[in-house]
Amino acid sequence: MLIVEHVSKSYPTPSGPLAILEDVSMTLERGHAAAIMGPSGSGKSTLLYVLGALEPPSSGRVTLDGADPWTMSEAEQAAFRNQRVGFVFQDHLLLPQLTAVENVVAPAMASAGGVTPAV
Template sequence: MLSAKNIFKSYPTPAEPLEVLRDVSLELDAGERLAIVGPSGAGKSTLLQILGTLDAPTSGTVQINQTDPFQLSETELAHFRNRQIGFIFQDHHLLPQLTVLENVLIPALAIGRPSEETIQHATDLLERVGLASRSTHLPGELSGGEKERVAVARALLNRPTLILADEPTGNLDSHTAQAITDLLLKLQAEENAILVTVTHSKDLAAAMGQQKTLLDGRLS
């Protein structure tokens, strides 16, 4: 379960604090999906960073599976984030010197040598996203859509409670974007994970089922 209550976020400026998020609340159960839409600069990425525990709110609370991650130590938080949250970024964030399989394994490599079971799980994920034959290729040899498929597989490696996707189809043509949308929703449903995506795509937002708009720092 994901719960965010009364989230405020402001940044200091020479004049006065810049309020980015104002009293944002949301609640999602396992298997639910939410698209967050709104104009650029509305605070969507800031909200995603807070939900992903990459940035702390100025005030308010976040709970993931009844745990407030911002009450954890830095070491505990890093471990919690790695196990509980999967990230999908618009520009993939793949490491160019690693193979496709190694990129999928990054969440496991962050905490030590991956087990044979984890390697097999990564291999299975590549098969599920249609890239079994590309496991030894480098990111530079992949198309944009294939890179996004690798990012989806990587996000699912640790069977996270929460998947956060920041413009996952933003750099793709319409045909590839639809294929990635279908794949992401299929795998999210199979894993019974919570999916929150920030998007400007009307098609992706509609496919998500639930949709909220962030405008002037307020979610409605």
């Protein structure tokens, strides 16, 4: 289960912090899907980076099956991402010989822990 609790994300600018996400909360049960939609620049990619443990939230908490990656060491975070998180980025950095699903699970397959199927 993915739990997002009061997540905000901002970036420093010369004129002060720029808020990208403000107080985002949601719960996504295992096996369910969600669509993240909005105009360009609305924070969709930033939200996915925070949910996927690529960027820390400025405030709030994200847990996946009870695990909070921002309480882990960098090595544990890397293992967490390899084994638990899959992305297909906007610029399609894909291996052309693999399907989309195979591209998503490839890092987990390459890690020592393997992968638990849950698409």
